[in-house]
Amino acid sequence: MHRYRTHNCGELRTxxxxxxxxxxxxxxxxxxxxxxMFVDLRDHYGITQCVVESxxxxxxxxxxxxxxxxxxxxxxxxxxxxxxxxxxxxxxxVELRIDTxxxxxxxxxxxxxxxGEHDYPEDIRLRYRFLDLRRENLHRNIVLRSKxxxxxxxxxxxxxxxxxxxxxxxxxxPEGARDxxxxxxxxxGQFYALPQAPQQFxxxxxxxxxxRYFQIAPCFRDEDARADRSPGxxxxxxxxxxxxxxxxxxxxxxxVMAGVFQEFAGExxxxxxxxxxxxxxxxxxxxxDKPDLRNPIEIVDTTEAFRGGGFGIFARAIExxxxxxxxxxxxxxxxxRSFFDKMNDWARGEGAAGLGYVVYRDGEPQGPIAKNLGAExxxxxxxxxxxxxxxxxxxxxxxxxxxxxxAGKARMRIGEQLDxxxxxxFRFCWIVDYPMYEYNExxxxxxxxxxxxxxxxxxxxxxETMDPLDILAYQxxxxxxxxxxxxxxxxxxxxDIMLKAFGIAGYSAEEVEERFGGMLRAFRxxxxxxxxxxxxxxxxxxxxxxxxxxxxxxxxxxNQQAQDLLMGAPxxxxxxxxxxxxxxxxxPPAAKxxx
Numbered sequence: 001m002h003r004y005r006t007h008n009c010g011e012l013r014t015x016x017x018x019x020x021x022x023x024x025x026x027x028x029x030x031x032x033x034x035x036x037m038f039v040d041l042r043d044h045y046g047i048t049q050c051v052v053e054s055x056x057x058x059x060x061x062x063x064x065x066x067x068x069x070x071x072x073x074x075x076x077x078x079x080x081x082x083x084x085x086x087x088x089x090x091x092x093x094v095e096l097r098i099d100t101x102x103x104x105x106x107x108x109x110x111x112x113x114x115x116g117e118h119d120y121p122e123d124i125r126l127r128y129r130f131l132d133l134r135r136e137n138l139h140r141n142i143v144l145r146s147k148x149x150x151x152x153x154x155x156x157x158x159x160x161x162x163x164x165x166x167x168x169x170x171x172x173x174p175e176g177a178r179d180x181x182x183x184x185x186x187x188x189g190q191f192y193a194l195p196q197a198p199q200q201f202x203x204x205x206x207x208x209x210x211x212r213y214f215q216i217a218p219c220f221r222d223e224d225a226r227a228d229r230s231p232g233x234x235x236x237x238x239x240x241x242x243x244x245x246x247x248x249x250x251x252x253x254x255x256v257m258a259g260v261f262q263e264f265a266g267e268x269x270x271x272x273x274x275x276x277x278x279x280x281x282x283x284x285x286x287x288x289d290k291p292d293l294r295n296p297i298e299i300v301d302t303t304e305a306f307r308g309g310g311f312g313i314f315a316r317a318i319e320x321x322x323x324x325x326x327x328x329x330x331x332x333x334x335x336x337r338s339f340f341d342k343m344n345d346w347a348r349g350e351g352a353a354g355l356g357y358v359v360y361r362d363g364e365p366q367g368p369i370a371k372n373l374g375a376e377x378x379x380x381x382x383x384x385x386x387x388x389x390x391x392x393x394x395x396x397x398x399x400x401x402x403x404x405x406x407a408g409k410a411r412m413r414i415g416e417q418l419d420x421x422x423x424x425x426f427r428f429c430w431i432v433d434y435p436m437y438e439y440n441e442x443x444x445x446x447x448x449x450x451x452x453x454x455x456x457x458x459x460x461x462x463x464e465t466m467d468p469l470d471i472l473a474y475q476x477x478x479x480x481x482x483x484x485x486x487x488x489x490x491x492x493x494x495x496d497i498m499l500k501a502f503g504i505a506g507y508s509a510e511e512v513e514e515r516f517g518g519m520l521r522a523f524r525x526x527x528x529x530x531x532x533x534x535x536x537x538x539x540x541x542x543x544x545x546x547x548x549x550x551x552x553x554x555x556x557x558x559n560q561q562a563q564d565l566l567m568g569a570p571x572x573x574x575x576x577x578x579x580x581x582x583x584x585x586x587x588p589p590a591a592k593x594x595x
C-alpha cells in the first residue's frame with residue numbers, strides 16, 4: 001500500500017465498500033458526537049467523511065488536532081446510514097472507519113478559516129493566500145483557469161497556430177501605460193522594459209516568415225488596479241496571422257472564443273455569430289465602446305427634437321454645441337415618483353445637473369419637460385425612441401462625450417432597476433472602425449487613440465489627405481457583457497505609412513527610427529500584411545467564474561496598491577545590489593507633520 005494514499009478524497013463510492021484504503025489530506029472540519037468523532041478530510045479532489053470511535057487511541061489525538069492539519073488515515077470503507085447520506089458530496093454515500101492514523105503536519109491557529117466562505121479583509125486573504133486558495137470557491141476558480149488555458153491552447157493548435165515564446169527583457173513601447181523598468185548591470189544607466197504586450201515581437205514573427213503564431217503571454221503594466229484589471233502583470237492569448245484582412249481574423253478567433261465559453265458556460269447561453277458594431281454606433285446607441293448587450297435599451301439622438309424648442313435649458317445648450325441623448329425606460333410609467341427622483345439624485349452624484357424625463361401615460365406625455373416642450377415634439381421623441389404608452393424616456397444633455405458617458409451609465413442603471421437585462425447569457429460583439437487618432441485636450445495635441453501600429457483605413461492616402469480625427473483604423477475589440485476581453489488590429493506593415501502615421505502623432509522620423517528601429521528595419525526587407533488580437537485570459541476566466549473581482553481568478557495577485565503581501569514585494573534593495581547596478585536612490589522628501 002502506498003505510504004500516503006491509495007485513493008484521493010473525492011474518489012470513494014459505494015463500489016469501494018469493504019475495501020481497506022488510505023487517504024491523505026487536510027482536516028477540513030471536525031464534529032464530536034461524544035462516542036464518535038467525524039472528520040471531513042479534504043484534498044484537491046474533494047472531501048471524504050472519516051469516523052473514529054471514542055475508545056480508539058486516535059480519538060484524543062484528533063480532539064487536539066487543529067483544522068488544516070495534514071493527516072494520513074487508513075481504514076475500511078463502509079456505507080453511511082440512509083439518514084446520514086450527504087447528497088451534496090460525491091463521496092456522500094460512504095465513509096472511512098479509521099483504523100490507523102498518522103499526523104503529517106500540525107497546523108498553527110488559523111488567521112482565517114478555510115471551512116465556509118466567510119468574507120475576510122483583503123489584506124488577510126492575500127497575506128495568507130495559501131490558506132485562501134484552499135477555500136472551495138477560489139480553488140475552483142483556479143482549476144477553471146487551468147482548464148480554460150488548456151482549452152485555448154488546444155483550439156489554437158487545432159487551427160494550425162504555432163506557440164512561440166517572446167522575450168521578457170525588452171525595450172520600452174508606447175502601449176498606453178507605464179513600463180516596468182529593469183536596470184542593466186552590464187550597461188550602467190540603461191534599462192530594459194518588461195513587455196506591456198509582445199506587440200513588436202509578434203509582428204516580427206510574421207515578418208520572419210511564420211504564418212500563424214499564438215502564446216499565452218505574460219504582460220506587465222505599471223497601472224492602477226480596477227475590479228477587472230490587476231496591477232503589475234496579466235496574461236493574454238496573444239495571436240498574430242500573416243496575409244489576412246480583418247474578417248480573416250474574426251473567422252479564426254470567433255470560434256475559439258465562442259467554443260471556450262460554450263465549453264465552460266454551464267447553463268448559460270453563448271449566442272453566435274457575434275454582431276459587428278462600429279465604434280461610432282456603439283457610442284451613440286450604448287454610450288460606451290464596451291456595450292452590455294444583455295440590456296435591450298438603446299440610446300437615441302433626440303437633439304433635433306429639442307433644438308429651438310420650449311425647453312429652454314436644452315435648447316440653449318444645443319446652440320452651444322451640446323447634444324441630447326434619450327434613454328428609453330420601458331414600463332417605467334408604472335413606477336412611483338420616487339423612482340424618477342432617485343434617478344435624478346443618481347445623475348447628480350455622477351456630476352451631472354440632473355436627468356430630465358418624460359412619462360407617457362394615458363395617451364399623453366407628462367412631466368416638466370413635456371409641459372415646456374409641447375405635445376408635438378414629445379410625440380416625435382416617442383416615435384424616434386420606439387416608445388409606447390406606459391413607457392418613460394430620460395434625457396442626458398451635454399457635449400457629445402459627456403452626454404454619451406452619462407447616457408451609457410443611465411442605460412445600465414435603468415436596465416438594472418427595471419430588471420430588463422437578460423440573465424444566464426454571454427452576449428458578445430465586435431467593436432470595429434475605431435478612430436486612428438484622438439485630440440488630447442490637456443496637452444493640446446493629436447495622439448493615437450488605440451494601437452499605434454494599426455493600419456489606417458485608406459492607407460497612406462488617408463493620412464495625407466484626410467483630417468486626422470476623421471481617419472478610421474483597422475482596429476477592433478471583443479466585448480462580452482460589457483467587459484472588453486480583447487483588442488486587436490490589422491497592422492501597419494509599410495515603413496512609409498508607419499513614419500507618416502507616427503509623424504501625425506508628433507513623432508519625428510529620427511525618434512521613430514530610434515524607438516522602433518528593429519521593426520522598421522524588418523519592414524524594409526519585405527513584410528507581409530498581417531493582423532492579430534490578444535484576448536485577456538484573466539478576464540475570460542473572471543466572466544466564466546462569475547467572479548466580482550479579477551483577483552478571484554489569479555493564483556497570487558497583488559493588492560490594489562500593487563503590493564505582494566505574501567512575498568513582501570516590492571521591497572528595498574540591498575546596498576550591494578544597488579552598487580552593482582550603479583544606482584543611487586533619490587527618495588521623495590518625507591511629508592511634513594501636520595500643523
